[in-house]
Structures are given as C-alpha cells and as structure tokens.
Amino acid sequence: MAATPEHKIHLSESEMPTTWYNIVADLPEPPPPPLHPGTLEPATPDDFAPLFPMALIEQEATTERYVEIPGEVLDIYRIWRPSPLFRATRLEQALGTPARIYYKYEGVSPAGSHKPNTSVPQAYYNHAEGITRLTTETGAGQWGSSLAYATAQYGMECEVWMVGASYRQKPYRRTMMQVWGADVHSSPSDRTEYGRSLLAEDPDHPGSLGIAISEAVEACVADPNARYALGSVLNHVLLHQTVIGEEALLQLAKVGETPDVLVGCTGGGSNFGGLAFPFLREKMAGKMNPTIRCVEPAACPTLTKGEYRYDFGDTAGMTPLMKMHTLGHGFVPEPIHAGGLRYHGMAPLVSHIYELGLAEAIAIPQRECFAGALQFARTEGIVPAPEPTHAIAAAIREALACKETGEEKVILTAMCGHGHLDLSAYEKYLGGEMVDFELSDDAIAAAMADVPVIA
Amino acid sequence: MAATPEHKIHLSESEMPTTWYNIVADLPEPPPPPLHPGTLEPATPDDFAPLFPMALIEQEATTERYVEIPGEVLDIYRIWRPSPLFRATRLEQALGTPARIYYKYEGVSPAGSHKPNTSVPQAYYNHAEGITRLTTETGAGQWGSSLAYATAQYGMECEVWMVGASYRQKPYRRTMMQVWGADVHSSPSDRTEYGRSLLAEDPDHPGSLGIAISEAVEACVADPNARYALGSVLNHVLLHQTVIGEEALLQLAKVGETPDVLVGCTGGGSNFGGLAFPFLREKMAGKMNPTIRCVEPAACPTLTKGEYRYDFGDTAGMTPLMKMHTLGHGFVPEPIHAGGLRYHGMAPLVSHIYELGLAEAIAIPQRECFAGALQFARTEGIVPAPEPTHAIAAAIREALACKETGEEKVILTAMCGHGHLDLSAYEKYLGGEMVDFELSDDAIAAAMADVPVIA
Numbered sequence: 001m002a003a004t005p006e007h008k009i010h011l012s013e014s015e016m017p018t019t020w021y022n023i024v025a026d027l028p029e030p031p032p033p034p035l036h037p038g039t040l041e042p043a044t045p046d047d048f049a050p051l052f053p054m055a056l057i058e059q060e061a062t063t064e065r066y067v068e069i070p071g072e073v074l075d076i077y078r079i080w081r082p083s084p085l086f087r088a089t090r091l092e093q094a095l096g097t098p099a100r101i102y103y104k105y106e107g108v109s110p111a112g113s114h115k116p117n118t119s120v121p122q123a124y125y126n127h128a129e130g131i132t133r134l135t136t137e138t139g140a141g142q143w144g145s146s147l148a149y150a151t152a153q154y155g156m157e158c159e160v161w162m163v164g165a166s167y168r169q170k171p172y173r174r175t176m177m178q179v180w181g182a183d184v185h186s187s188p189s190d191r192t193e194y195g196r197s198l199l200a201e202d203p204d205h206p207g208s209l210g211i212a213i214s215e216a217v218e219a220c221v222a223d224p225n226a227r228y229a230l231g232s233v234l235n236h237v238l239l240h241q242t243v244i245g246e247e248a249l250l251q252l253a254k255v256g257e258t259p260d261v262l263v264g265c266t267g268g269g270s271n272f273g274g275l276a277f278p279f280l281r282e283k284m285a286g287k288m289n290p291t292i293r294c295v296e297p298a299a300c301p302t303l304t305k306g307e308y309r310y311d312f313g314d315t316a317g318m319t320p321l322m323k324m325h326t327l328g329h330g331f332v333p334e335p336i337h338a339g340g341l342r343y344h345g346m347a348p349l350v351s352h353i354y355e356l357g358l359a360e361a362i363a364i365p366q367r368e369c370f371a372g373a374l375q376f377a378r379t380e381g382i383v384p385a386p387e388p389t390h391a392i393a394a395a396i397r398e399a400l401a402c403k404e405t406g407e408e409k410v411i412l413t414a415m416c417g418h419g420h421l422d423l424s425a426y427e428k429y430l431g432g433e434m435v436d437f438e439l440s441d442d443a444i445a446a447a448m449a450d451v452p453v454i455a
Numbered sequence: 456m457a458a459t460p461e462h463k464i465h466l467s468e469s470e471m472p473t474t475w476y477n478i479v480a481d482l483p484e485p486p487p488p489p490l491h492p493g494t495l496e497p498a499t500p501d502d503f504a505p506l507f508p509m510a511l512i513e514q515e516a517t518t519e520r521y522v523e524i525p526g527e528v529l530d531i532y533r534i535w536r537p538s539p540l541f542r543a544t545r546l547e548q549a550l551g552t553p554a555r556i557y558y559k560y561e562g563v564s565p566a567g568s569h570k571p572n573t574s575v576p577q578a579y580y581n582h583a584e585g586i587t588r589l590t591t592e593t594g595a596g597q598w599g600s601s602l603a604y605a606t607a608q609y610g611m612e613c614e615v616w617m618v619g620a621s622y623r624q625k626p627y628r629r630t631m632m633q634v635w636g637a638d639v640h641s642s643p644s645d646r647t648e649y650g651r652s653l654l655a656e657d658p659d660h661p662g663s664l665g666i667a668i669s670e671a672v673e674a675c676v677a678d679p680n681a682r683y684a685l686g687s688v689l690n691h692v693l694l695h696q697t698v699i700g701e702e703a704l705l706q707l708a709k710v711g712e713t714p715d716v717l718v719g720c721t722g723g724g725s726n727f728g729g730l731a732f733p734f735l736r737e738k739m740a741g742k743m744n745p746t747i748r749c750v751e752p753a754a755c756p757t758l759t760k761g762e763y764r765y766d767f768g769d770t771a772g773m774t775p776l777m778k779m780h781t782l783g784h785g786f787v788p789e790p791i792h793a794g795g796l797r798y799h800g801m802a803p804l805v806s807h808i809y810e811l812g813l814a815e816a817i818a819i820p821q822r823e824c825f826a827g828a829l830q831f832a833r834t835e836g837i838v839p840a841p842e843p844t845h846a847i848a849a850a851i852r853e854a855l856a857c858k859e860t861g862e863e864k865v866i867l868t869a870m871c872g873h874g875h876l877d878l879s880a881y882e883k884y885l886g887g888e889m890v891d892f893e894l895s896d897d898a899i900a901a902a903m904a905d906v907p908v909i910a
Binding site for chain 1: 838
C-alpha cells in the first residue's frame with residue numbers, strides 16, 4: 001500500500017471529531033463499579049458531588065456510546081487540534097525497517113502534552129455549573145500546568161498543590177502554571193489542616209503525590225464554590241482523551257492505512273486509552289485487527305506485575321475503591337524520570353480491557369527508552385517527554401522485529417508530549433548517570449499487604 | 456471582510472513555497488557591499504571561502520529574484536513546515552479591539568524557533584560540498600541547538616562554543632544540543648589558542664559572544680573539512696528565512712486578508728526579514744500597502760538610536776566590514792532576557808530597507824513586552840520566547856490604538872519561538888524582579904568611538 005507523500009497527515013478543523021467515544025457501550029461486559037470505602041457498596045453520584053460537577057459525574061457512569069463535545073470546548077481545542085499524525089520516515093530509514101511507523105503528536109498543545117484534552121472540558125463543565133475555583137495536585141507539573149491553562153480560558157481560579165520536592169527542584173513547570181495565572185503551593189502547605197500537621201512534624205517535609213491530593217481535596221470540600229480535578233485514571237478523563245484516537249483513525253484512513261500494532265505508554269492510562277479505545281471499537285466491530293499493547297516502566301509494572309484488585313486511588317486511602325491492576329496504594333515507585341508513569345494503579349477501564357484480553361502489556365527499563373528517544377530526536381527532530389519514550393522504545397522493538405521477518409507492519413504510537421522541560425533527564429542519560437531499577441517481588445508484596453480484601 | 460472560521464490557517468505540504476525570495480532583486484538600489492577589513496575594497500568570494508561553502512557565498516551576493524529550495528531541504532522542512540498562521544481571536548476579544556490579529560508561529564520547529572529554517576539549508580550546502588563538520592557560537596543556545604538539529608539530519612559533526620556564563624547557568628539548551636549529537640564547549644575553551652590565552656589570564660572567564668565567535672572561526676579555519684555557520688545578519692540567512700513570509704502570504708490569501716500593519720522583532724534581523732521581505736515585494740509592486748515596523752528592545756535600539764555606518768559584525772573585529780545600523784561593535788547590551796536581540800548591529804539588508812524608508816522602527820522596554828506576553832499566553836495559550844514578546848507588545852499597542860479609532864486593521868506578526876526554555880525570565884517578571892534598562896547616550900557614544908571611519 002502506498003504511503004502518503006506528506007510527512008504530516010492533516011485534518012482540517014472542520015473535520016475534527018465532535019464527539020468523544022465511550023468504550024463502555026461496546027464492551028462485552030461492564031467494568032466493575034467503584035465502591036464506597038465505608039459501606040463497600042457501589043458509589044453513588046452523591047458520593048462524588050463534593051468533588052466533581054454533575055456533568056462529569058454523569059460522564060463517569062454513562063453507558064452512551066458517544067458524548068457530544070460542547071462547542072465552547074471545541075473552540076479551545078482548535079487552538080492546537082487537530083493534532084498532527086506523522087509518518088516517521090526518517091526513523092524508519094535509520095532503523096532499516098520495512099515497517100511503517102506513525103505517531104500521533106500531542107506535544108503541540110499549549111502545555112506540551114495530551115493533558116489539556118481533559119483539563120479544558122473539566123474546566124468548562126465546572127464553569128457551566130457556577131464553580132469559580134478548581135483545586136488539584138501535581139507531581140512534576142504536567143497536569144498542574146494543563147489545568148492552569150484551562151482555567152485561564154474560563155477566567156476561573158486554579159489552585160495547585162505541587163509536591164514540595166518538585167516545587168523546589170523544578171521551578172520551570174511552577175512558573176509555567178503561574179504564567180497562566182494559577183496559585184501554586186509547595187505541598188505540604190500551611191493552607192490546609194493536613195498540611196499544617198505535617199509541617200509541624202517536619203518544616204522541610206518533601207511531600208508526596210498522596211499528600212498533595214489530600215490537601216487539594218481538603219481545600220476543595222471546604223469551599224462550596226470549588227471542585228477538584230483529576231488528570232488521569234477516571235472514566236471521564238479517558239473519555240475526553242478519545243479525541244486523540246478518533247483523529248488518528250481519520251488521519252490513517254486518509255492515507256489508506258490500518259494499524260497492525262498500536263503501542264502506547266501507560267501511567268494512569270489516559271493517554272493510552274485516548275489513542276487505543278477508538279481503534280478497539282473498530283477491532284471489536286471486526287473492521288481491523290491491530291495488536292494493542294500497553295507499555296509501562298519496568299520500575300512501575302502495574303499491569304505486568306500488579307494484581308487485579310479493589311484498591312484506593314490515592315496513597316492516604318481517601319478515595320472510593322476502584323477495581324484495577326495495582327501494586328498497592330502504598331507502593332512508592334523508584335524515582336524514574338517518567339514521573340507521569342509513577343502511579344501504583346491503572347485506569348479501571350484499561351485494567352478491564354486488559355483482563356478481557358483486548359490488550360497486552362510489556363514493561364521496559366528507562367535506559368532502553370532514552371536510547372530510543374535519542375534516536376527519535378536525531379531523526380524525527382522532536383525531543384520526547386520521558387513518558388512517551390516508553391512508547392517509542394516499544395515501537396522500535398516492533399520495527400526491528402519487522403526488519404528480521406521482512407513484515408511491512410503498520411505501527412501506530414502516541415507521542416504524548418515533548419521533553420523541553422525534562423532536559424535534565426537527558427542530561428543524566430547522556431552523562432551515563434541514569435540507572436535502571438530492579439523491582440523486587442518483596443517490595444510489591446509488602447505494598448499489596450495493605451490492599452483491602454473485598455469479598 | 457469575513458474572517459476564516461478556522462483558528463489555524465492551514466497550508467498543505469504540497470502548497471509549500473519551493474523558492475526563497477531575494478529582495479535585492481527588487482530594491483530601487485543595491486545594498487552597499489561588505490568590505491575587506493584590510494584593503495577596504497569590496498570583499499570577494501575568496502575572502503569568504505575559508506568560512507562558508509561556495510553555494511552560500513553565491514547566495515550571499517546573488518541578484519536573482521528567486522532561489523530554488525533544494526528537494527533535500529524541503530524534505531526536512533516538511534517535518535514542521537508549513538508552519539501555522541493563527542488568528543488571535545481570543546487575544547482580540549480580551550483587548551476588545553476591532554483589529555484582526557494574525558501571527559505566524561515558528562515555535563513548531565524541532566528547536567522551537569525560526570532558526571532551523573536556515574540551519575537546515577546551511578548544513579545541506581556544506582554537506583553537498585563535502586564538508587563534514589560545522590563550527591558555530593551560541594549565546595543562550597537557540598542558534599546552537601538549531602544547528603545541532605540540522606547537522607544531525609545530515610550525519611555531520613557539529614561543534615558549538617557556548618558563552619561560558621550561559622553554559623554554566625543554562626544547562627538545558629546545552630543538553631538539547633547534546634541530544635542532537637553536538638559537541639558543546641564552554642567558551643573560552645582549551646580547544647583553541649585564543650581560548651587558552653584567555654583561560655591562562657582567568658580560569659573562570661565568563662566568556663562573551665565575541666569570544667565564542669573567535670573560537671568557532673579559529674577552529675573552522677584550522678580544519679579543511681570544517682566550515683563556520685552564522686544564524687542571522689547575513690544575506691543568505693535572511694534569504695532562507697523568507698519561507699516564513701511566503702507561507703504567510705499564501706495563508707492570508709486563503710482567508711482574503713491583506714495586512715495593514717506588519718510587526719516583527721529585530722535582533723540580527725533574520726526573523727523580521729523572513730516575514731517582511733515577501734510582503735515588501737508585494738508592497739513595492741503596488742499590490743498592498745502595509746506599514747512595516749521593526750520592534751527592537753529599548754536596551755539595544757540599533758535602528759532607532761544607532762548610526763548607519765560600516766562596522767564589524769563581531770566584537771573582536773575579525774569579520775568583513777558591513778554597512779549597517781550599529782551601536783558600535785564594542786557595545787555590550789544590558790542583560791535583558793531576549794538574548795537573541797542583544798546584538799550591536801543589524802542585518803545590512805534590514806538596515807538598507809530602513810534607510811530607503813521601506814520600514815519603520817520602534818523600541819520597547821522589556822517589562823511592557825512581558826506584560827503583553829502574559830496576556831498572550833493566557834488567551835492564545837502559547838508561552839512566547841522573550842524575543843517575540845517585543846512583536847506581541849507592538850501588536851497589542853496597535854490593536855489598542857484601533858480600539859480608540861474603531862479601525863478594523865489587519866495586524867500580522869511573527870511569533871518566532873516558544874518560551875519553554877526561558878521560563879526563568881517569566882519567573883523574574885512574575886516575581887517583580889525584572890527591570891527596564893535606561894540606555895545612556897554616553898554608552899553609545901563610547902562604543903561608537905571605536906567604529907572605523909570609512910571615507
């Protein structure tokens with residue numbers, strides 16, 4: 001099949017998808033519901049009401065196949081969407097592979113990643129329900145900066161609790177949030193009771209993502225005009241991200257291609273789900289038959305080494321229980337550079353399709369990922385964020401296998417963000433200072449011991 | 456006139472210009488030639504041969520109206536070109552202006568600025584003549600990273616002398632160059648005789664752009680397989696950048712618009728010339744009549760306060776003499792954040808058209824620029840590099856004037872790069888630590904005293 005002569009496969013703004021795709025409508029069985037941590041009964045909309053606006057609570061549970069994207073959200077999506085689909089011809093040549101590699105590039109968004117695909121609708125729905133302030137947590141800052149950008153579009157306040165160690169070591173993501181008008185606090189902070197209690201014990205407390213979540217939630221429930229926003233894991237987040245896959249489907253169709261293999265990196269699961277779910281719909285409908293592969297870091301192998309259990313979404317155990325692949329909510333991944341993949345659990349929807357056998361998973365250590373990223377940067381030009389280096393490494397593995405077999409497979413992957421604010425990771429790799437982490441079964445077993453046993 | 460319903464005005468790759476535009480062919484009189492600093496006679500091709508490949512030396516002096524872009528260069532341009540032209544509708548709304556603001560965005564290139572438009576053809580022509588290594592200098596790293604990217608595309612070596620103070624303070628641009636395979640030295644370095652002589656005097660010498668140029672030139676002339684590359688000022692550099700303006704012309708035509716005002720920031724002049732020259736061609740042909748305005752930093756007001764004189768391009772006085780607006784080759788601009796605009800001179804071609812009355816110029820202090828950049832980031836989403844904040848501030852001035860008069864002017868500007876690696880400048884602005892610099896006439900007079908007097 002002839003490939004396009006164009007390197008970038010374009011969609012016009014008028015061809016942009018106007019609905020998000022809800023894979024729940026097409027699955028052979030529904031995913032297990034979230035449970036209230038006290039009653040262990042399925043959580044009700046009222047349980048979520050202090051944290052999320054009604055529109056998002058409805059999206060979290062909807063069984064409708066398509067959800068219309070509001071016009072006001074499309075107006076903002078158009079600032080960077082449709083995002084380009086690239087044929088990686090120069091990488092293919094460098095690898096000497098007969099495979100054709102395509103990548104959907106989300107680094108063109110204002111924040112440089114796929115996160116604004118959901119931060120914008122989340123801000124929109126909150127704004128529409130009269131909410132004037134959003135609270136959230138952020139680790140290295142990708143999600144916080146995306147939410148700061150989105151709230152700026154609707155004139156809302158945005159308050160971000162940033163893990164203290166990152167706040168002090170990574171001032172640039174913090175500044176990016178402030179450029180967009182957000183109020184950024186080092187966590188633990190003196191703005192919440194929980195934060196003050198921790199600072200009283202240790203004024204130099206380095207913080208953690210779990211603590212930052214607790215502070216953002218505490219600040220949210222204390223203010224009736226505020227709600228809380230989450231950047232991955234939940235159904236409505238993955239729903240919003242399906243705009244990635246819907247566009248990629250249209251773009252590949254323009255050049256007459258269907259993927260044989262789709263690979264995406266998985267942390268919380270939103271980037272992977274966003275690309276993969278529309279292709280899964282086509283696969284379940286018998287229209288194509290791609291192998292769909294999750295790629296996770298060897299240091300945090302949720303799908304490949306975790307258990308499929310009910311567990312908490314946060315470290316402190318405040319959230320509803322979700323059935324997902326987990327390494328235990330107390331599991332603290334080693335400090336790999338792909339901060340966005342350092343999550344103990346997996347989106348319940350991704351876990352569910354994995355259990356159903358609709359996707360497979362592999363884990364790759366970070367040095368192989370950065371080696372692939374360097375080859376990608378030197379051929380395709382784009383410097384990847386640490387998270388998608390995993391997807392690139394997996395695509396390169398597949399392309400090199402094709403070189404052995406001579407197969408002309410079509411490989412599709414997601415380049416979910418650029419690495420302009422992650423160059424310190426490349427500095428370590430180039431300087432020979434990057435290490436791979438061996439994950440012991442004991443560490444997982446220890447963390448799993450705290451996971452509640454649900455009958 | 457109705458504006459497009461699309462926020463981004465698209466060109467397909469097949470619509471990309473295939474020639475660069477040489478404004479010399481259309482000017483009412485030719486620009487004064489460069490002079491050999493010893494003989495004061497017009498410099499000959501042989502004078503440039505140790506530094507540049509013959510193809511670029513020919514382009515430097517050509518009077519042909521159009522120069523064909525080689526297919527191998529177009530292949531690489533297609534990685535990010537055509538670049539998008541955006542209608543800044545959200546900024547317009549925030550300003551409440553009846554003006555229509557368009558900006559051509561060059562931050563989509565791998566290095567995040569317009570510089571690869573010339574680094575790629577420069578690497579190509581050198582490679583075609585058998586050159587295997589390019590040397591250059593860089594200040595904050597924009598140019599060095601663009602050349603590193605370009606040489607990676609042709610498998611060439613790239614050696615960059617980076618101003619020592621920046622090398623130590625700004626590791627991320629340095630890492631970006633290394634990701635693309637460049638060899639980066641802190642300047643002064645022990646790799647050149649000149650560098651060693653300076654280090655012998657002061658082992659902690661902070662370096663300067665002038666010193667880094669001297670080292671790159673010394674290393675180049677010592678190796679017959681090496682040539683030197685410059686990122687702005689010269690005719691062939693501006694020629695390559697005209698791809699920006701040619702695309703913008705086609706994009707505006709698609710929505711039936713012609714600019715009433717064109718504003719671009721000027722440091723060495725390549726970004727401004729690249730956007731403006733194709734529009735100047737149309738203006739000289741009587742097809743449109745835009746006001747064309749250069750915007751320079753108040754701390755380095757080359758056009759508005761400099762003299763039109765023959766002067767050296769570098770601080771050490773090693774280059775041919777060029778007739779240009781200059782503040783004196785010994786002038787050291789204050790450390791404003793727009794490092795790319797801290798140049799004592801101006802591209803001879805830009806100086807020439809300014810003298811001919813074909814363009815006007817204004818100077819803006821940096822705090823007004825960053826105020827405009829913040830408003831731009833919060834509405835349009837893109838965080839601008841410090842250099843184009845000047846163009847944005849000028850566009851906002853013009854749009855606010857239209858609000859007063861009710862004029863529906865079409866304003867076109869160049870957003871020549873993103874600010875992801877310049878967030879420390881925003882940190883200073885947001886923290887109230889940014890200052891504007893008053894430039895004294897005495898400082899200019901002192902630097903001008905060293906400028907040679909040519910009869």
